[in-house]
């Protein structure tokens with residue numbers, strides 16, 4: 537299996553690139569953000585639990601992430617592999633993912649980061665706020681999300697570097713140009 541993590545700050549384009557990667561390499565795309573938003577829209581128990589947290593830009597508790605991921609892995613037990621988008625976001629989640637994949641005798645194959653600076657991110661997210669009206673795209677919440685990314689998610693870079701699974705590409709430029717760079721890297725590993 538090819539288990540691929542697309543990594544990067546909020547607004548780095550993970551969602552866009554993940555969809556393209558999943559399509560090209562026939563992998564299952566798992567976006568934890570999309571799963572949460574769907575549950576919020578449908579007012580499920582999970583949705584009601586996480587709505588306030590997400591609207592503040594805070595992280596959903598790790599324990600809930602494990603449940604969601606276990607569910608997704610079960611649902612797609614015949615998948616060729618996965619593109620994880622927005623997960624893991626904490627060191628605990630990274631350990632949990634290793635454990636979950638380990639049970640299937642699988643492992644993370646590659647972590648690919650999209651590099652985009654804070655200023656550009658703020659600009660992009662504010663623009664997205666105008667277009668999509670996501671509740672977690674207000675200036676205050678965006679700043680909180682960037683801070684949480686820097687505090688809790690960025691440490692994953694060293695975690696995966698130490699496992700020699702980390703690669704990065706510049707996340708600035710046209711979507712197709714970035715995708716071409718991403719594919720070049722993936723093709724070296726797949």
Ligand code: ADP
Pocket residue numbers: 545546547550568569570572589590593594595596597601621622623624625626629672681
């Ligand atoms: P972005 O990458 O733009 O921040 P996502 O769609 O990936 O957006 O996530 C939206 C929100 O969903 C996050 O701000 C967080 O509240 C919650 N979330 C998504 N994935 C996780 C995760 N792995 N751990 C904790 N919270 C998460």
